[in-house]
């Protein structure tokens with residue numbers, strides 16, 4: 585089954601970055617009419633490069649009124665959208681409260697703001713069963729799919745670190761698991777094994793090399809889960825999708841706001857550090873076809889680590905600091921496993937732009953694991969030294 589069966593949306597999502605077609609535009613305006621917006625709508629355009637939701641920038645026709653960000657939430661990925669939205673309300677409220685007490689903080693720009701529906705709900709469900717939400721668009725910001733400078737990396741590290749610090753006193757058990765076992769590698773390996781067994785579209789024969797790669801590392805990659813089970817790593821409220829493009833930087837490249845809050849739930853700090861490093865140190869694309877281009881940019885690593893530990897070192901335990909490096913290898917490994925599983929499954933989860941896209945993504949992530957393995961000692965030393973310096 586395709587994620588989005590309707591042809592209308594299929595068309596809309598393929599015109600990435602362009603004006604949507606007439607039919608889609610009418611539908612989007614119908615949806616927006618259910619929200620308490622100020623001013624009027626001048627245009628609705630596809631926006632961003634996320635793999636999960638359909639995101640649109642809504643330009644206001646009144647210059648003094650805000651622009652908006654409309655999202656159709658992927659309810660095949662997030663099976664209980666009402667509970668997911670409760671999480672987001674709780675997390676954004678908590679962040680706003682905390683920032684109000686910090687001198688110089690700007691809560692209206694540093695936290696996502698949900699725009700309610702006319703019935704004062706945080707989402708609208710259309711007659712076809714799709715879920716929609718609206719945020720204030722943070723003007724003059726951008727997100728980077730590829731990090732260009734150490735300053736950006738440092739700022740990203742600070743933003744994700746601060747996010748954890750601000751949520752450290754939000755009881756993680758208050759939040760619903762929006763996707764159960766999200767970063768549980770044992771579960772991800774089980775799902776891969778099931779897909780291999782089913783082989784629904786006959787692709788397994790083509791991926792024996794990748795399956796061998798996974799097999800070789802399966803045991804070692806469960807280190808963080810094991811430490812957690814042994815009580816050596818605390819569960820905290822973590823973001824769990826700290827891809828670098830989930831932080832918005834302002835026009836001076838200063839970190840402004842952490843976005844994409846759908847997976848905020850209990851997790852280990854190493855997951856957030858690891859996923860951010862996965863998308864910071866690799867200057868090639870997440871789906872780079874030329875594997876020789878995948879390298880670890882050490883300056884970007886160092887800068888991100890400094891920003892991150894500046895905000896978190898005071899409350900992280902020694903064991904947690906030690907777990908950051910294994911997290912750096914684990915997250916690209918998990919992503920590779922997930923892309924590979926989706927490829928074998930027939931591409932049901934991630935948006936793809938060509939038939940072998942998920943396989944190419946998996947290969948690029950596995951290559952990244954290899955280059956991170958080659959740099960393991962150096963990265964671990966940098967983490968330890970930075971942590972010492974901030975003590």
Ligand code: ADP
Pocket residue numbers: 631632633634635636637638639653696719720721722723725726727829830832843844845
């Ligand atoms: P996905 O889960 O599909 O990645 P995101 O919530 O990350 O969806 O949004 C996709 C993109 O839209 C982001 O990478 C970012 O560029 C942009 N974006 C999201 N929220 C905002 C916002 N409030 N203001 C400005 N840009 C935003």
Ligand code: GN1
Pocket residue numbers: 633634635636637661825827830844846847870919
């Ligand atoms: C998805 O939504 P987006 O594009 O930020 C995915 C992440 C993966 C990422 C890989 C809910 O993130 O887990 O790391 O793609 N989100 C979900 O690019 O599965």
Ligand code: MG
Pocket residue numbers: 634635829830844
């Ligand atoms: Mg995103």
